Amino acid sequence: MSDVELSFEIGAYSPQTFPMERLGKYISDIGAMLGEEQFVQFVALEAGSTKIVHRVKAPAVASVEQRIANLAAGVEKNKGSNDAFDALNKRLKEDNAEGLYRRKDTGAVILKFPGIKTKEPEIIGPIEQASVIDGILIRIGGRDETVPVSIQNDNVIYKCTATRELARQLGSHLFGNELRLTGIARWQRHETEGWQLDRFKIESFIPMVEKSLLESVIELRATKSEWVQSADWAEHQEDD
Numbered sequence: 001m002s003d004v005e006l007s008f009e010i011g012a013y014s015p016q017t018f019p020m021e022r023l024g025k026y027i028s029d030i031g032a033m034l035g036e037e038q039f040v041q042f043v044a045l046e047a048g049s050t051k052i053v054h055r056v057k058a059p060a061v062a063s064v065e066q067r068i069a070n071l072a073a074g075v076e077k078n079k080g081s082n083d084a085f086d087a088l089n090k091r092l093k094e095d096n097a098e099g100l101y102r103r104k105d106t107g108a109v110i111l112k113f114p115g116i117k118t119k120e121p122e123i124i125g126p127i128e129q130a131s132v133i134d135g136i137l138i139r140i141g142g143r144d145e146t147v148p149v150s151i152q153n154d155n156v157i158y159k160c161t162a163t164r165e166l167a168r169q170l171g172s173h174l175f176g177n178e179l180r181l182t183g184i185a186r187w188q189r190h191e192t193e194g195w196q197l198d199r200f201k202i203e204s205f206i207p208m209v210e211k212s213l214l215e216s217v218i219e220l221r222a223t224k225s226e227w228v229q230s231a232d233w234a235e236h237q238e239d240d
Helices: 020-034 058-073 079-094 164-171 213-239
Strands: 004-010 040-046 051-056 099-103 109-113 123-140 146-153 156-163 179-190 194-207
Touching: 004 020, 004 058, 020 040, 020 051, 020 058, 020 079, 051 058, 058 079, 058 109, 079 099, 079 109, 123 156, 123 164, 123 194, 146 164, 156 164, 164 194
Parallel strands: 156 194
Antiparallel strands: 004 051, 004 099, 040 051, 099 109, 123 146, 123 179, 146 156, 179 194
16 A cells, blocks of 8 residues: 545645644644554645645555544544544634645545534523532632632532632631532533533532441441341330
8 A cells, every 4th residue: 555645724824824833733633633643744835725735654544544534424433533633623713714634646525624614512501500519629719708619520620619608617628538519500501511510609518528447347337236226126025
């Protein structure tokens, strides 16, 4: 199999007006989308609809073609490629442009980037309702009567607020055990991301203290003892 040259066409700028930093970001995203970094080489920046021409060396052609085919079909096979495609499309939208990806030898379009024509996701809401969230307090501070608070649950950061008095109580739990917080949540629903917490007004909280194995065993034994005593009592009642 021979080398293949591909062309990423941007409906914005010209080779003379393309900011170097912006061009570098496009090139970096194209490389991430294709993978096979050792076998993908920059060739030239051509005029017209500005074309970023690059060469895929023979050993990587089959792999790159499969990635592009998956992207064109909307099949999520490689997260890195999908993320890079989204980044490219976002840059095109910011530049008020669309993008086309072609084989240089045939001129065939093998991938399209809607860019400026990308449909905005529908947002429903917001709605407010009583809710509960769990997490670790990672940030607290501010001078206003309403104090900003950040709660982390795995990789999710919740933006919350609290009164000064409640913030003072929370302060001793900074980076401590997980907390369970109750309050009023404001939710918005995104077409692609589902329901997202916009903000959370904390009204109360309790520490979720983790029990040691010894504490759990003692508690279990105490519970078992209560069962035995209850059973003995019931047996005596029957004897009477």
